[in-house]
Amino acid sequence: MPTLYYLYLSFALFFIGTAGVLLRRNALIVLMAIELQLNAGNLALLAFSRSLGDLKGHVFAFFVIALAAAEAAVGLAILVGMYRTRQTINLDEVATMKR
Amino acid sequence: MSFSLRLIPLLPFAGATVLLLFGRAFSRQWVHLIACLAIGTAFLVSADAFFTALPAAHESGGLHDIVWAWFASGDLKVDLAFRMDALSGVMCLIITFIGTLIHIYSAGYMSHEKDYARFFAYLNLFCGAMLILVLGDSLPVMFVGWEGVGLCSYLLIGFWYGQTANANAGKKAFITNRIGDFGFLLGMFLLFSATNTLDMPGINAAAKAGAAGLTEISWMGQPVAFWAALFLFVGAAGKSAQIPLYVWLPDAMAGPTPVSALIHAATMVTAGVYMVARLGALYLLSPAAMAIVALVGAATAIFAAIIGFAQNDFKKVLAYSTVSQLGFMFAGVGTGAFGSGVFHLYTHAFFKAGLFLCAGSVMHAMSGSGDITKMGGLGRKIPWTHRVFFVCWLAICGVPIFSGFFSKDAIVAGAFATHVFGESLSWVGPVVGTVLLLAALCTSFYMSRLYFLVFSGECRADHETQHHIHESPIEMVGPLVVLAVGAGLGGLIGFPGGLFGHEEWNLLGHWLEPVVGPELHIPHAVEVTVMAASTAVAFVGIFLARAFFGGGYREPAHQFARSMPGFVALVRDKFRVDELYNFFIVRPLRFVSRGLFVIVDRIVIDKAMVEVPAAIVGVFGRAARWFQAGDAQRYLATFAIGVAAIFYLATRPPAPDAFKVTIQGTAVDVDARGVAGTAGRTLLYDFDFEADGTVDRKGSSPTAHFVYEGTGTYVIRVTIKDPRWGTSTRLEQKVRIQ
Amino acid sequence: MHQLHTQTVGLPATITFAILAGLTVIGALFTITRRNPVVAVISLVGTFFALAGVYASLSAHFLAILQILVYAGAIMVLFIFVVMILNRDEITRVAARGMVRRGLGVVAAGYVVWLLASVVANSSATPLLGGPLSEPGADFGTVASVGASLFTDFMFPFEAVSLLLLVAVVGGLVVSRSEKQEDDAEETARRRAQVATEIRPESMVGGPTDATANHEAAHH
Structure with a gap:
């Protein structure tokens, strides 16, 4: 398959992820949408890596997965803390820094 | 001849500082011991300076002690300096000696008082300020003492501040004195402009030499010396309770009696007399000023004495007596x-x-x-x-x-x-x-x-x-x-x-x-x-x-x-001078103040200068609040919009504001080269010379040549395209072919 | 050279890519449109599985396995856990306020993506985008080759990432457990969660079932 189709797929995923981040009020869904964006990036990395025959893209994708794991861990912890203090995970209700 | 004159005012100041800071922690015995020791030692030092050091220094103008250069600005150089000659020496002895006696007396008189330490601290503070007043070598230093005693007088008159009458008496004394102080300041400025110095020996020397600055006629046919002397006398009249500024002194009896004795009889109120004597040479330069001083003094002497006939309060009689006796001094x-x-x-x-x-x-x-x-x-x-x-x-x-x-x-x-x-x-x-x-x-x-x-x-x-x-x-x-x-x-x-x-x-x-x-x-x-x-x-x-x-x-x-x-009722009512002042000065002043309050403060400042700008800022603030709702997602949306804007601007093909058109007959040459940012970019140019939708010339060349079929006005439309991004910019220009 | 590879793409490969790409996009859309968070999580898992397939078609075998193990396995389990802890069904799908700006933001994002896509489309004839420049070697994308690269050229970043994960673990602990006030709130939340679990445990069972059904539907 030509690389450009992978890129189209990557763009589509990224756009869907962005829309999710911007539109959904549930913080959990927003976190998942962020995962989608990261995966879109990964896909582009791997596509170019394949096209160029260079493994650096794979290494970067590996790092991105590690980062995504860390992000999910901290993000979910924040979400749990947020729910404890405010009894909500709706982002538009969390408009102040203090509680 | 030098002598540590600074010790004399410093001792009472030290006592005041200690008592103000730690007085509450001390027992009564310690409080009055410290206060009496401070002023008593000051007396001993004064006596030492007066009787042992001063006689040898008469020729050189007395003992002189420069503590430091206070300030210098242009020609004006003022040192924090003290001078003791016979006059200030005598004053020093009076102040410290009587001050010591009154401190001792107060230990008995105020023994049941709650604010024992505060009283003695103020008393010490007063003595220090008074000593600065008499020892000051220049008018500004004297003025510091002058204001200092005014402050202490205010504090001590209102010592029992719990009662409104006492606090009001303090305020009355302070405000009346401010009027006098204004005169003092004017006199001081006038003297500086006339003699270029504020040192009292310098002023006296200039006066004795009949300096041109002092003797030249300034206003209403009177020399500068007259006006300077008169302004200073206004200050003296305020401090020393002369007509017309005497009204505060009888009210000042609201303070504790030792205060009345020390400040409002023996020392502070004589400051005006001292000042006139100090600047005697200046006054001698203007007989008219002397006459005014003498006449005001004599008038005050008899006026206050008559009021004294009908007073039934022990201290009020003595207060008017003081006013009267001060009149004697001024007459002198x-x-x-x-x-x-x-x-x-x-x-x-x-x-x-x-x-x-x-x-x-x-x-x-x-x-x-x-x-x-x-x-x-x-x-x-x-x-x-x-x-x-x-x-x-x-x-x-x-x-x-x-x-x-x-x-x-x-x-x-x-x-x-x-x-x-x-x-x-x-x-x-x-x-x-x-x-x-x-x-x-x-x-x-x-x-x-x-x-x-x-x-x-x-x-x-x-x-x-x-x-x-x-x-x-x-x-x-x-x-x-x-x-x-x-x-x-x-x-x-x-x-x-x-x-x-x-x-x-x-x-x-x-x-x-x-x-x-x-x-x-x-x-x-x-x-x-x-x-x-x-x-x-x-x-x-x-x-x-x-x-x-x-x-x-x-x-x-x-x-x-x-x-x-x-007549008796009139005298008992002190000739109703207070009522007179109230009617002619206080009430108009209040009226004007109220007017200023309503117009300037409430309307101009509160409304026009505070509330209106605040409202304008508030409008912007409310608009910005919509933007800063605290919602992270909306911030992110704004961020995305910003990114898109940057992408749009960066990917648009660079184009000149207007392309160049050269007309020769019916032939036109168009040059649509971009101003900047074209390097490394492949751009395509579509030329539509009649703006009718058909592209007449196209290609990667930014220039094109075209010949119109007839004359008239045409619109040339150039579309610049960036094939990589798929973006384009369109420019239009009108040409007239004749 | 590259023309050769483009031409060698056979129909089966194209069909496989189309199916996987379709599953990916549908899963992603489900993820961001479903009300029930459990459905969303399962859709995301489906997306990740499909993506792993796409990775495999790119000869990224190691990353494909990693995608399934780490993403579909570890991270998604974490999400499921949180969903169960909070146990909240979303009532409104999209945020209530600021829709104008959010909408504009989405349009802006679409514009940027469209711009990028048009670059790709306009450059489709170039060797880089037109097809793989070279035939991958036998060991391209294997655990051995990627591992060798990780532990030689990228040794330092690799260690740095391990540190990042450690920090994330500690950070997660700190954030989810701090002050007394929070502890009190935790107490309340736990009691609530307890009550909620006792009342309707079936909602937790029902969620995944629905998601699986959707997943199946997308597959056929």
Whole structure:
């Protein structure tokens, strides 16, 4: 398959992820949408890596997965803390820094 | 000659600092010990400076102590410097000596007071400020002391600030003094512009030399010296309670009695007299200013003395007496008899402090009441207070040998003998002298009235109060006795030895000579006549008062009151000067202030300058609040919009604002090269010369040539495309083909 | 050279890519449109599985396995856990306020993506985008080759990432457990969660079932 189709797929995923981040009020869904964006990036990395025959893209994708794991861990912890203090995970209700 | 003069004011300041900071932690014994030690040591240092160091320094203008250069601006250089010559030395001794006595007295008088440490701290602070006032070598330093004593006066008048009347009295004193201070400042500025210096020796030297700056005519036909002297006298009149600014002093009696004795009788109120004497050379330059000083002094002397007739409060009588005696002093310095003025200042300090402290002692005995209509017959019950009062009474009445006699006599004789007013104003001297003699008669009368009503006859107080009458403790009686000795014999220091051919017997005159010039020469005839006259008025006053009030209110007193009820009421109401001021000054001022408050403050400042800008900012703020809702997702959306905007701007093909068109007949050449940012980019250009949708020329060349078929106005449309991004920019331009 | 590879793409490969790409996009759309978070999580898992397939078609075998192990396995389990802890069904799908700006943001994002896509489309003839420049070697994308690269050229970043994960673990602990006030709130939340679990445990069972059904539907 030509690389450009992978890129189209990557763009589509990224756009869907962005829309999710911007539109959904549930913080959990927003976190998942962020995962989608990261995966879109990964896909582009791997596509170019394949096209160029260079493994650096794979290494970067590996790092991105590690980062995504860390992000999910901290993000979910924040979400749990947020729910404890405010009894909500709706982002538009969390408009102040203090509680 | 140098001497650490700075020690003298520093000691009381140190005492005040310690007491203000830690006074609450100390026991009463420690508090008054610290305060008395501070002022007592200051007295010893002053005495040391005056008697051991000063005599050697008379030639060089006295002891001089420069602490540091205070400020310098252009020609104006002011040092924080102290100078002790005979005049300031005498003042120093008076202040520290009487100050010490009053500190000791206060330890007894204020012993039941809650704010013991605060009282002594203020008292020390006052002494320090007063010492700066007299020791200051230049007018600004003096002004610091001048304001300092004003502040302490305010603090001490309002010492019992719990009662509104006391606080108001403090404010009245402060505000009235501010009016005077304004005059002081104006005088100071005028002097600086005229003599280029603010050092008092420098000003006096310039005045003695008749400096052009001082003698040139400035306004209303009067020289600069007149106006400077007059402005300074306004300051002096405020501080020393002269007409028209005397009104604060009687009210100042709201303060504790030792304060009245120290500040409002012996020391602070004499600052004006001191200042005029200090700048004597300046005043001598302007006979008119001297005449004003003398006349205001004489008028105040008689005016206040008359008010003293009808006052029924012990301290009020003494307050008006003080105003009156200050008038004597101003009359003295105003007639050029500076030595006599200072002499009276000195004797007055003793006998008036003594009288006030007796008043304190009497009120102490009378359970705090000062109403003399309720007193009488106290002589037997408080014998020591009685004896002291007796001596001081004779002194103020001017009975020979007692101190007041000599000083008052010197002033009156000086007024008759003076020549400072020159030909055109020569009437001033005799007029002042005569008025002063009348004032002396009045003084003798009202003081005797006070004496008889308080100490003779039967007690008119209620039984309960009578039961409690007791002599004051030793720490109060002790200073009283010392003051009585001073009041009785202190006059000998200025003994008119000239009368017996021994000028040197006049010790004070001898001391002051290097500063204020030689004593006025008074012809023997004048001297003897005045002495006889003043002795006569003293005794006439006393006997008249005895006829009216000896042993209590007598029939002639009642008869007099009945015969002129209106006048008596007017005098009792202090000629209603306060009401007059209230009507002509306070009420218009209030009216204007209220107007300013409503128009300037409420409307201009509050509304136009505060609320309107706030509302405008508020509008922007509310708009920005929509933007800053605190919602992270909306921030992110804004961020995305921003990114898109940057992408749009960065990927659009760069194009000139307008492309170049060259017309030759019907042929046009178009050049649509971009201004910048074209490097490394492949751009395509579509040229549509008639803007009809058909592309006439296209390609990667930014230039194109075209020939129109006919004349007319055409629109050339150029579309620049970036094939990589798929973006384009369209430009249009109108051309006219002729 | 590259033309050769493009031409060798056979129909089966194209069909496989189309199916996987379709599953990916549908899963992603489900993820961001479903109300029930459990459905969303399962859709995401489906997306990740499909993506792993796409990775495999790119000869990224190691990353494909990693995608399934780490993403579909570990991270998604974490999400499921949180969903169970909070146990909240979303009532409104999209945020209530600021829709104008959010909408504009989405349009802006679409514009950027469209711009990028048009670059790709306009450059489709170039060797880089037109096809693989070279035939991958036998060991391209294997665990051995990627591992060798990780532990030689990228040794330092690799260690740094391990540190990042450690920090994330500690950070997660700190954030989810701090002050007394939070502890009190935790108490409340736990009691609530307890009550909620006792009342309707079936909602937790029902969620995944629905998601699986959707997943199956997308597959056929």
